[in-house]
Amino acid sequence: MLGMLLLASSSLYGQSSPSATVSASAAPAGRVVLADSSVNTGNATHFDGLGSPYGGCGVPQTNLESQDFVALNVWDTPGDYAGQPTPRPVPSSDADKMGPFDNGHNCGRWVRVTIGDYCTGTNDGAAGQAFCRNGNWTSDKYNGATLDMLVADSCGDTNAWCRDDPYHLDLATHSLNTFQLGGRPVADMYPDRWNNRHISWSYIPAPGYSGDISIGFVQNAATWWPTIDVTHLPNGIHAVEYYDGSAWVSAGMVSDLGQQYTIGPNSTGGSRYTVRVRDVDGKLVQGGRTYTFALPSSCTSGCTQPYTAVGYTTGDAGSGSLDAPTNLAVTATSAGSVSLSWNASSGASGYDVYRDGQPVGSATGTSFTDTGLSPSTSYTYTVKAHDSSGGTSAASNSVSATTQTSTGGGGTDSGCTATTKLVNSWSGGFTAEVTLTNTGTSTSKGWRLGWNWPGSQKVTTAWSATLTQSGSSVTASNVDYNSAIPPAGRTTFGFNATGDSSGLPGHPVCTLN
Incomplete structure (x- = not known):
């Protein structure tokens, strides 16, 4: 290069x-x-x-x-x-x-x-x-x-x-x-x-951003390999999701070509597509706007040009007639899960569940259990309905739930162990690493762990994980590239924090998805 x-x-x-x-x-x-x-x-x-x-x-x-x-x-x-x-x-x-x-x-x-x-x-x-x-x-x-x-x-x-x-x-x-x-x-x-x-x-963020994203099919794209480039982004791209006629599905990135994704049609064997895009923070671009387009006739046997631009029509999340789900409620909790239920929306073909503003799963019915959570941790949920054409409702009422205290000990829970190491310390702060090991028998789809500081320690920066802190409670979760940990495999992330390094936990409690 x-x-x-x-x-x-x-x-x-x-x-x-x-x-x-x-x-x-x-x-x-x-x-x-x-x-x-x-x-x-x-x-x-x-x-x-x-x-x-x-x-x-x-x-x-x-x-x-x-x-x-x-x-x-x-x-x-x-x-x-x-x-x-x-x-x-x-x-x-x-x-x-x-x-x-x-x-x-x-x-x-x-x-x-x-x-x-x-x-x-x-x-x-x-x-x-x-x-x-x-x-x-x-x-x-x-x-x-x-x-x-x-x-x-x-x-x-x-x-x-x-x-x-x-x-x-x-x-x-x-x-x-x-x-x-x-x-x-x-x-x-x-x-x-x-x-x-x-x-x-x-x-x-993109300086002076105006307009909207651009979409084009890549060379050799066809109905059997509908692969697109997404450009002119307001703040990068971390995911593309396509609507398959009943639910939103995560598209696959082509190798590590970060702006190429292989999508799916609105109906089996079709050549019409609806997508939405997530930015670098995991937020839906343009407030959840959907983009619907067709494979050009010039690409019937495969696109011959490196980039074949397509026009699209847009739909805005929550702008249609689909009603938002109502009466979202917490029905059960455990140390690693939260169960939810809600009232159905007329005309909905399914529902998307959001934890702390980020999508965590979909359901065709009116209940869902979110797993792989950290013990003694608070989470906030909303649900949106979607219909068969890809339209999305506004969000339901929000509910909060706190998982139960773990009954496990020694930093081990749900098929994993976590250990910490002090890397460096100075007056008023320190750097630490956390290593998480999969002790189970299957590859993880994600992971979370948490701990509570004994004093006024506060995480300031992190790498290779997403860390949040509320009061003295810290929660860490995987990023895209380290969600899958094979049996006996491990991943490491690190962080800087203010305060006394003696408060560093030896074995944070972890959970694999």
Whole structure:
């Protein structure tokens, strides 16, 4: 992928400024992955363009919404420069080797990049060598220049930039002199004052976003392989769901091409499709808007072009005549589950259940049991009805439920064990890792664990998991790439927290889905 790798490195590479918001939406496993507002400091290289017909995110270069684009590292394997340290997509068993490309889950996002110092020495990204050898990092008139850029590609090369520095960015060559400083492009930074400078960067929502998403069928797409590209996103893409005539179904990403998904038709053997899209935070794009379109006649025997754009009609969630479910109630709880029931909606073909604002399952009847929960933890639920055409109602009333206290001990519950390790501590804070092991006999579909702080400790940042804290109670759950843990397999996540590290629990209680 790298046309010309000319990197900027830093003695500060791989560092980030702290954030008060815990988020795993940008979270590559096994690395320090901070909230979207964090500023990451790393090295910068440049490359001439995307591969043909597709870049690492699965979109042709001509169909990107911006020609100012970047690539993120596939792997985070300091000192390991093997051609492919793991398969792609990176399996959950190798989560500690995953880079911020995050198996494509950061595709379609935007980053705000700021130019840092210039290297006066050798800065070639040689494997096993220091960045900026025989020279110094110095500031000059280009420091502080900024540009908003689109994540469109992946960096898997066998050099120090793509393996040693998790916060390395590879920038489009033609963008280097368009960085803005004082409202004007720098114009002449590249090539004479480039030498792979330092950069800092952070994720941002799509700047000045207007309009709606774009959808196109990929090359060879047909009724037997209806695969689409989704672009022009307001805040990245983490999932596509399609309506099969009775329920919403999760579409499969094509390998780690983060913007390509294989969907299904509204009816068996059909060529008409309805989809909805989830952004990097798991929220439905445009408030749950649905997009209905057909396979073009030119693609009857398979699309011949890398991208065949399609028009669509939209439907807005809750805007139709379908009534919201009523009288949602909690009917039972256990240490790891909550059971719900509600009154039927006239005309509904099924129901979607939401826990704390995120979808957790569907039902054709008027009851549902949510499993894999953490003991002694509070959850809030709503339910939406859907009909056979993909229309969705407004949400039901919300109800809250608290799971019962676990009767298990020693940090073991529902087929798993969890242990913690103190990685580092300082005055007023610490870094810790949690390792979860599947002690059951089948591969998990997800996991959760929780603990209570004994004092005023507070989680500030997290990586490789989604952490929430309410008062002294902390709940952790899987992200997309580490939900599946095979029997005897394990996954690790980490976090930073304020307060006394002596309050770190030895064995948090865990549950596998």
